[in-house]
Amino acid sequence: QVQLVQSGAEVKKPGASVTVSCKASGYTYSYYDIIWVRQTTGQGLEWMGWMNPNSGNTGLAPQFRGRVTMTSDSSRSTADMELSSLNSEDTAVYYCARGVRNFLYGDHWGQGTLVTVSS
Amino acid sequence: EVVLTQSPGTLSLSPGERATLSCRASQSVRSNFLAWYQHKPGQAPRLLIYGASSRATGIPDRFSGSGSGTDFTLTISRLEPEDFAVYYCHQYGHAPRNFGPGTKVDIK
Numbered sequence: 001q002v003q004l005v006q007s008g009a010e011v012k013k014p015g016a017s018v019t020v021s022c023k024a025s026g027y028t029y030s031y032y033d034i035i036w037v038r039q040t041t042g043q044g045l046e047w048m049g050w051m052n053p054n055s056g057n058t059g060l061a062p063q064f065r066g067r068v069t070m071t072s073d074s075s076r077s078t079a080d081m082e083l084s085s086l087n088s089e090d091t092a093v094y095y096c097a098r099g100v101r102n103f104l105y106g107d108h109w110g111q112g113t114l115v116t117v118s119s
Numbered sequence: 120e121v122v123l124t125q126s127p128g129t130l131s132l133s134p135g136e137r138a139t140l141s142c143r144a145s146q147s148v149r150s151n152f153l154a155w156y157q158h159k160p161g162q163a164p165r166l167l168i169y170g171a172s173s174r175a176t177g178i179p180d181r182f183s184g185s186g187s188g189t190d191f192t193l194t195i196s197r198l199e200p201e202d203f204a205v206y207y208c209h210q211y212g213h214a215p216r217n218f219g220p221g222t223k224v225d226i227k
Binding site: 037039044045046047049050059060061062095097100103104105106107108109110111112 | 152154156158163164165166169175176205207209211214215216217218219220221
């Protein structure tokens with residue numbers, strides 16, 4: 001069955017960077033995109049961006065350009081999302097999802113990774 | 120950017136009742152590329168509907184999506200206890216893709 005398993009919770013200081021990993025299994029990794037979404041405390045879902053693991057192409061929401069880097073290791077079927085220059089407003093649960101290519105809705109989701117930014 | 124507005128913010132209903140959730144876009148969503156997700160605390164979002172009206176794999180037929188252009192609706196015909204959650208619409212027809220603010224369906 002399709003599974004996306006994310007890395008564990010992180011605590012970071014303001015100004016630091018964090019990398020969240022997403023390991024996919026149960027499907028052909030290169031056939032689908034990976035999308036990243038976050039939910040800040042008490043708020044709704046926020047679209048961060050997507051990545052095509054085949055080509056390396058990415059598309060980021062404007063508010064994350066310059067701060068987010070998405071990469072992929074096809075040999076391990078793993079996608080990484082790095083968020084830099086963290087501040088308290090980045091405290092959130094970060095989700096990866098399998099994105100249907102050319103459509104980018106998420107049909108299978110990871111369990112979420114809590115990132116806490118605190119001094 | 121396409122702005123999505125969902126109404127109502129909160130819907131208080133009893134099990135067995137019908138739920139009607141609205142999602143309105145600030146401009147016509149290309150090819151009706153509109154999805155609906157269910158989200159419960161501590162869980163991953165769950166895809167319910169894509170393409171405005173296509174039910175995702177394994178989703179019960181009490182969930183249905185309709186609409187086109189700028190106005191979309193998610194209907195839950197008879198609420199089951201496990202349906203009480205937050206529901207988000209998501210447009211993926213225009214960059215940047217984005218979500219609506221959500222509708223919370225809680226127990227009356």
